Amino acid sequence: MSSYHFFIEIIVAFGYYDLLRGLFREVQVKSLVDRIKDASSGLKAIGQLLYYMRKIEEKTARELVNETSYTYAEKINASTTPELIKRLLDSMRKIDEDTAKKLEKETKFKSKEE
Secondary structure: OHHHHHHHHHHHHOOOHHHHHHHHHHOOHHHHHHHHHOOOOOHHHHHHHHHHHHHHOHHHHHHHHHHHHHHHHHHHHHOOOHHHHHHHHHHHHHHOHHHHHHHHHHHOOOOOOO
């Protein structure tokens, strides 16, 4: 997952959004689902992936969240960094508000706005 994060950051830095759009269309959601399920996938990388995917290819982002929503609670509970949890949930909230709310309740994570 960190390699996706690295390349997305580089592509965005150079403003090649069409390249990302093509990548998100070409990349099989199944491949990303497997990477997100991987225990070593960090919240930062996942949050960034969802953020850029939503901005560029919202339908694919929604499909990815639907396919992986059950994997996030464990990652959130294992995290010791509230800022990363908040970023992930914020990215997810912009894709699927109900899933983000469900995860907040399930993990008992409270954002500072509440």
